[in-house]
Amino acid sequence: MINTALVSWKAFGPIIPEMFLVCIGLFLIGLDVFSPKRRELLPWLTVIGCLAALVMVAGEKNIVGFGGMIIADSYASFFKIICLLGVILAALMSEHFRRTEGLKQGEYYSLMIFSAVGMLLMASAGDLMVLYLGLELMALSIYCLVGLPRNDGRSAEAAMKYLLMGGFASAILLYGISLVYGLTGTTDIAQIAKYTVTGNLLENPALLAGLGLMIAAFCFKVAIAPFHFWTPDVYEGAPTAITAFMSVGPKAAGFAVFGRVLFTGFPQFHDQWGILLSSLALLTMAIGNITALSQTSIKRMLAYSAVAHAGYSLLGVLSGTAEGLSATMTYLLTYGFMNMGAFAILVLLASPGNRRESLEDYKGLAKTNPMAAFLMLIFMFSLTGIPPTAGFIGKFYLLKAALGAGYTMTVIGLVVFSSISAFFYLRVVRYMYMSDPQENIALDFTPGISAVLGIALLGVLGIGLLPGSVIGQAATALLGQ
């Protein structure tokens, strides 16, 4: 028997946005099943639902619930905002994308929302179990989304690969969690830090192994080398709108748990994980940027670029300072805008039967569609990190944080590799502006895709020119930590 006096509605305070999103997701399934004619409404309802959740999340003020299992602090809410923005932009993009791809399934949007619920839980997880649940909810929904175009061999392959590799990573994570739990006797992240000190575990190799396994699993989720091998294939095979979604939401959620676990659970081990992550970051930047140089498919190039950017973002986490973490947060937000913008152009260029994913397809775009080419130019310069775009501000903040923490060599690495990255980002610009068009592509600026491009442009230039408020938000979000 449940004692009703103990169940107070207030207890659900920290997960109201999640619960709300679950309701929206279920409602969308219902609408899809019982009123198939209204399917055009689905993307818009998704957007409205996520916007409402966004407002709720933004209003959250440091509530801890369920005995510390859920921490809805401003740190979590910053990441939640990135994830929800990712869903909103991806849904708007899908509104256009589904016309060209002929994806009819209604569960598309509900899966997207369920994965968002998973990300939100990850962001506010105060306990390793909640973290794991959120991660699985997110991952399972995305496996389905990747494989949704059932008749497309590439998608099926990508989904299969992602499922197998993801399952493997989950197992590694669980193994790490069980080691940590076995030694500290708790899954509460904040308590772990306490017990490692009181229980004299600072030198314990098994605990280090547990931490290492957890880091490996997180690295898998955010595509840090050498756990990045799934990224290019999955990114290439997944429907483009989902690829865009994956490059923003899950990555932000992954970094949210990265920060939470390392900063709250294992701050005493910074000497170890700082060095480990800085070498991984260097490796990731090297592999991502150098491999991207030789790609001929723009989608695959952006996949490797996503790997490289994960390496950049890691710079803030590995510095182990509050400034570093807020640099990572800022970077993920800016990356969200610029990458979504670039993918929106990919979606825009695709037409039924011709996906135009080859770099060659961008030849002469400036002549046939100056508007689309100009937007792509801005996104590419932002990904390179040239001012006055958001990409520069994000990189600057990361450099500053990592340099402040004394990781000079890693910083130099970032500088060198981001110069290399200029080469392949600029290749797109070069093809668009400095080659002759091969075909006359008629572009269809539907409301959905125009909205994505508008928001992305606003984000990229807004953060680039007036970064004060975003950086301020990211910095204050950590004061509660």
Place this chain on the structure above:
Amino acid sequence: MSVPLLSALIFFPIIGGFSLLIVKREDVQAIKTMALIISLMEFVLSIPLFFMFDKTTYLMQFTEHHSWIPAFHINYSLGVDGISVLFILLSTLVTILAILVSWEAIQTKVLEFFLSILFLEGVMIGVFCATDIFLFYIFWEVMLIPMFLIIGIWGGPNRIYATIKFFLYTLVGSLLMLVGIIALYMKGGHTFDVIELAKHSYSIKFQMWLFWAFFAAFAVKVPMWPVHTWLPDAHTEAPAAGSVILAAILIKMGAYGFLRFSMPILPQATQAMMGPMIVLSLIGIIYGAIICLAQTDLKRLIAYSSVSHMGFITLGIYSMNTQSIEGGILQMINHGVVTGALFLCIGMVYERTHTRAIKDYGGLASTMPIFGSFFLLFTMAAIGLPATNGFIGEFLVLLGSFIHKPWTAFFAATGLILGAWYMLWLYQRIFFNPINKKVVGLPELTTREVLTLVPMVGLVFWIGLYPDAMLSFMHVSVEHLISQVQGSMDAAQHVAAVISH
């Protein structure tokens, strides 16, 4: 100063450039006219700088100050002193000429071209105005975007290679400087303000690291030997307007960077590195000049002569006395005028012949006599004939370097002799010699083209006959700069002397 003149100078051409978008894409004439009017208005707007500038103080003038990113103490601060003010005027003038010389040369994507040029103008002025090192960096990097497009879209046959090379060279240098800037921020009391940063004293080891970080950015831009190799390609492949802006303004920013940032902020490292910098400059002077003698491409020759001339400028700067630094700054303007004018000339003749190979010319003096006279004048100025501006600048640099170390003046003078050799030989091959059939019947300069060159002629003689018109701007600022560098050295020697006792 209540009117934000410098902000207006920065943003007027940028906004003006984007306002071209309201004109119909096909209406090329309207786009060109509008761009020209914007650049003329910008020039008029910049004239008050010349007349209202207070030459009696080294302090920043026309200052503006707004908080921009409070979390990092980054401010939107602008100001000019005697070192930077003339470059703003040069930028506004050169942009007009660049637009004029592109009138017929640019046939494709006309709107984008003039938008890029005007955008570039605003950003260049921003580089010279910024007194916050972060803001400076922003302008410095933004400049890459329009220049990348100008070379890559409207350039010659090998333009893609040239523009990527240009972009990557400058990007690597700039990013290393960015790391240096952040390190400076951390050691220098968490500020990006140039004046404040210069007041701090840093350990000599730290200064050396920073010196090389800044060197990476500035030396590439100058360009100093051995990181000059992007320049010949970029110059050769860029359209005429691109070459002119590159030669007249862009590469001056490297030398400006040394003067504005490296020297006052890192005085001891500057003192310590004077020798190597002078040696690199001398190598640049002689190497550039010798390479010029072997060139078969008209534009490439002038590009290498830029390497040689820029060597003079860095030699002047690092000889570290009033004459040499003032000579260096004046030579920056002179080189902008003269080489800018030479690129204008080449652009005009290229429009007619569509070849840059020297062997395709010959006897041009008889087919295009007016053009020949203009080119001769600029050739003489480039060689440094008395009464032209080149003479004053080179004389001051030589004088200053002789005061510092006589042997440096000896090597620098060798560069002058070689300079006369390759320029006169070039003139002979193009304008005299038997008439090449490719140049037979070429039309003489049009009124528009003559009007484009006349301002440069005016500047050549104005500076040549009355250099104090320009030098008077610099005196106080240069004195202050030298006292900043030397003062800290004296203090350091004093400390060292006290410690050793």
